[in-house]
Structure formats: structure tokens, C-alpha cells
Amino acid sequence: MRPPSLDRRWLLVAELFALSALANAYLIVPASVLPVVMSRLDVGAAAASWVVSVVFGIQILATVPVGLGLDRYDTRRFVAAATLALVVAGVWGAASAAAGAYYPLVASRVLGGLASLVVWNAGVSVLARAFDDRRRATAVGVFTAGAPTGFALAQFLGPRIAGAFGWTTTIGVFGVLAVVPFAAFWRSSRGVAVAGGSATSGPRLADASEVFGNRAFWAVSVMGVSTFSLYSFLNSWLPTYLTDHLGATLATSGLAVSLFPAMGVVARSGGGVLSDRVFGSRRRPVTVLSFLIPVPVVVALTRTSTVAVVFVLVVLSGFFVQLAIGLLYTYVRELARPSVATTAVAALTGASSLGSFAAPITAGVLIERTGSYRPAFLLAALVGLVGLGMAAVTPEPAAARSPTAD
Numbered sequence: 201m202r203p204p205s206l207d208r209r210w211l212l213v214a215e216l217f218a219l220s221a222l223a224n225a226y227l228i229v230p231a232s233v234l235p236v237v238m239s240r241l242d243v244g245a246a247a248a249s250w251v252v253s254v255v256f257g258i259q260i261l262a263t264v265p266v267g268l269g270l271d272r273y274d275t276r277r278f279v280a281a282a283t284l285a286l287v288v289a290g291v292w293g294a295a296s297a298a299a300g301a302y303y304p305l306v307a308s309r310v311l312g313g314l315a316s317l318v319v320w321n322a323g324v325s326v327l328a329r330a331f332d333d334r335r336r337a338t339a340v341g342v343f344t345a346g347a348p349t350g351f352a353l354a355q356f357l358g359p360r361i362a363g364a365f366g367w368t369t370t371i372g373v374f375g376v377l378a379v380v381p382f383a384a385f386w387r388s389s390r391g392v393a394v395a396g397g398s399a400t401s402g403p404r405l406a407d408a409s410e411v412f413g414n415r416a417f418w419a420v421s422v423m424g425v426s427t428f429s430l431y432s433f434l435n436s437w438l439p440t441y442l443t444d445h446l447g448a449t450l451a452t453s454g455l456a457v458s459l460f461p462a463m464g465v466v467a468r469s470g471g472g473v474l475s476d477r478v479f480g481s482r483r484r485p486v487t488v489l490s491f492l493i494p495v496p497v498v499v500a501l502t503r504t505s506t507v508a509v510v511f512v513l514v515v516l517s518g519f520f521v522q523l524a525i526g527l528l529y530t531y532v533r534e535l536a537r538p539s540v541a542t543t544a545v546a547a548l549t550g551a552s553s554l555g556s557f558a559a560p561i562t563a564g565v566l567i568e569r570t571g572s573y574r575p576a577f578l579l580a581a582l583v584g585l586v587g588l589g590m591a592a593v594t595p596e597p598a599a600a601r602s603p604t605a606d
Contacts, residue, residue, distance in 0.1 A: 215385040218346065219346070221353065229373075231435055232457075234436075235440055236367045255313030257553075258313040274292055279318065281315075284355075289309065292374030315375075324533075326546050327339045328542075330531075330569075337472035341468055341530075352465075353458075355457045356458035423552055427554065427587060428556045432557075432559045463522065466519065475603075486527055491584050563579070
């Protein structure tokens, strides 16, 4: 296999970006119509939150096995299987929603969550192998911006698709559309050595043990849990909060909340540039900023009823919550041997998925039991404080790297 040209590598970035965007749009789109889901399926806030959170729950369980597989076998085939699973999950979920079948809908989301996990880890693996040290962080950062792009598309278009074609269509449309960027990726990655190991040169258990024995890895994982808890909570419950608290329509709240993930397109791509160019390749200033600003902003969201102010707060939180996400995924690769680099990324994905999974469900339970959104927002601020404390004490990559990782 031949090394890809620079132009071809950036084409891979664009194709994987689009595939990730659609996979993530599939993940979050039920949140954009959650009041309708609750009404049509006749379920409460806690049960409805499972439709969103279950996709992250399966990622917690499956992420390390998926990472080991991607380190060992052909990544292109993994991506093909994941795309097929997204299509099946989308059609199955839409049919279940149309039939008012809550549990089959949740089961379809389990399949879709697993497929999206493969797309995410495979994308990081492909691009980290395709680019050298000078461009790797930028390429991975741009790819990770596909996730908030998908979230923004879902939050903005979800209510509009529901209005034009019915709310059940929103459940499946993005998963089905994933075949388009996948077809482009399959064609342009053919014959290019961008990812994948072999059955005889896969990761060793000792290599993986070095990753999990590194305290810096666990510190980065806690930051991942905190970041994605904030990200998932705000994406999941802001639409319903704005509808209930401000009396906004679903379309208006969808527009407001779509700004939150949309800011990640700039933040995730720019976090690495900010670290390298402004802070001399230091990571800590960026991670500290990513928690320092959102904590008071989350609290402020509970104390305003002015739409214009809410828009400003959503933009601020959306930018800073996502500022360090690309850096976290670059960092864990720097802690591991090449043979288990994707396993390290997958382990961070699992930790992050724990935050994504638990936050919406915990918020739903708090809202249901207290009849107020304020306790849920205050808990989110507390989670942000934990992340801030961890970011302040975590050493820079050079100091934290295992001496045997190079």
C-alpha cells in the first residue's frame, strides 16, 4: 500500500467529518423533539431521556473491545459495518416510533450507538495514522468538529423535519443518509495504508496495561467525563428547558440550541491551534479555559428569562465546553505505544460516554422529582468544577508520558 498524498488525506478528513456529522446527528436528534416523544409515547422525562442516553450507555461497554479490534483489523471494513448498522438502526427506530413501541425504539438506538462509536474511533485512528506530527492535531481536531456539526444539524433541522414529514422521520433520516459520505470514503481510501493492524501484529496486553496504569490517562479521562457530561446535558435538556421556561416554540428553541454544538466547529478545530500557536504547545491553559468559563455560564442560564441573553450564554458555553475536546483525544494517543494508540482513544471515548450517558438521565430524574430545572443545572455546574480542578493539576504531556510509550 502507498502513503496517501496530502490532498488525498484532506479528502479523507472531509469524508470522515461528514460521516461523523451524520452519525452524531442520529445520536442527538430525539432531543430536538423530546416533548413530542414524551407525548406520543406517553412516557415521563426519565424514560424519555433513555432514548437519548442509551446510545452513550452502549459505548461505555463496547468502546475498549472496539478499540482493540480497530488496532488489530481492517478499519475500512469496520466503517462499512458501522454504516450498515446506522441505516438499519435508523429504519428500525423510525418504524418503532411510528408504532408507538418504546422498547424497540430504545433497542434500535443501542445498535445505532454502537455504530456511531465505531465511526468515531475509526476516524481518529485513520487520520492519526495518515498525518505526521506537524498536522496530526489539526486533522484530528477538524474531524472531531464533525460531532458538533451533526448535533447542530439535528437540533436545527429536527423540529423542521418533524413538522414537514412527521416526528418519526427524525429518528431515522440521518442514519440512512450516512451511506453517502461512506461511499466516498470507501472509494478514496481504497489501497491506502491509513489504518488497521493485522492479526499477527496486533496490540499486546502489556502495552494496554501501560496506558491504564498511567495516572495522567485517568486525569484526562475525568476531564472527558466532565466535558461530555456538560455537553450532553445541555444538548439534551436545553430545548425542553427553553420550551417550558421561556415558552419558546420547538423551532425557536431548536435554533437557539443549535448554536451550542455549532460553536464546536470553531472550538474543536481551534483548540489545537490555540495550544500550539498561542501557548507554545502547552495543553493545560486550554483545558482550564474549557471549564473556567462554562461553570458560571451554566448557573446564569437558570437566572435569566431573556431570549437574547440566553442566546449569548448558549454561544459562550458551546464554545468553551468544546474547546479542549480535540486536545484530549490527541493527548491520550501521546501516552500510548502505537500498537495500542486506538485502544487509548477508545478508552477515553468510553469514559466520555459515561458522562454523556449519565448526565441526561440524572437530569431527567432530578427534573421529574423536584419539578424544577435548577437542581439539574446546578449539578452540571458542580461537574464542571470537578473538571476544572482536574485540568488545573494535570501535568503537560511531556511530563506525563510513560517512559516506555515512545
